[in-house]
Amino acid sequence: MKPATCPRVLLVEDDPTSRAFLTAAAVRTPAETDSADCMSAALALADGEPYDLWLFDAQLPDGSGIELLRQLRERHADTPALAHTACSEPSTHAALRAAGFADVVVKPLPAAAVQAAIRGVLGLAAAPEAIGPSPHEGPMPLWDDDGAALALNGNREHVQVLRGLFLQELAQAGTRIGEALRRGDVLEAQQELHKLRASCGFVGASRLAAAVHALALQPRQEGLCKGFTQAVYETLDSHGAGD
Known part of the structure; x- marks a missing residue:
C-alpha cells in the first residue's frame, strides 16, 4: 500500500x-x-x-x-x-x-x-543506486535480457509483457519508416526511428536498436535500410523468445 x-x-x-x-x-x-x-x-x-x-x-x-x-x-x-x-x-x-x-x-x-x-x-529522498550490467562481449545479441531486466528493477515478467506490446507495434512502425523513406521524407523517418529506438531500449531489443541508430544517422544509405528491414524481421520472428 x-x-x-x-x-x-x-x-x-x-x-x-x-x-x-x-x-x-x-x-x-x-x-x-x-x-x-x-x-x-x-x-x-x-x-x-x-x-x-x-x-x-x-x-x-x-x-x-x-x-x-x-x-x-x-x-x-x-x-x-x-x-x-x-x-x-x-x-x-x-x-x-x-x-x-x-x-x-x-x-x-x-x-x-x-x-x-x-x-x-x-525533492524526495534518493533511492540506492543499482549496479549496472557487465559490458556485453561478442556479437550483438538479438535481445539483451539482463539489460532489460535491470531497466525494470529485475522484473523479468514485466519485460516479457512489454516485449509482447512492442512486437505488436513493431510491424506498423517498420512500415511507416519504410514508406517515409520511399517518399523521401527524411524528417518523418528520423522521428519514427528515434521513437522506435527508445522502445527498443526499454525492451532490450539490442540488435534492432543498433540498426535503428545507424539508419537514423544515414537514412538515405541503401545498405542500412536493408539492415534495418532485416533486423525488424529477425525481431518479429523471434516472438520475444531471445536469440
Missing part, C-alpha cells in the same frame, strides 16, 4: 511500449500515475484532480510537450514538469528547459533514472 503522501504524476506518451515502461517506473517511485497518449487526453485529465508533477513527451500526435505545458500553465501555474524525449540534441533540451521544464530525460533510460528524475524535481 502506498503512503498517504504518495505524489500524483500525469504521464503523457503516445508510444504504447514507452508509455507502459514509464508508467511502471513512475508507479515504483512510488507515485500515483495517470497516463495519456495525446494533448487532448492530457488536458482532460488535468481538468480533474491536481497533479504534483507532469511528465510530458516532447513530441505528441496532436501537438508538442511545450504547447501542452503552456496551456496547462494557464490553469496550474506552480506544477513542476519534466520532459522526456528520444532526441539527444542539446538545442532541443535547451528549448524545453526555456519553455519551463525543470529537466529533460532522454529515452531509453532505466527505470531507476526515471525515478531519480521524479524524486529530484519533487
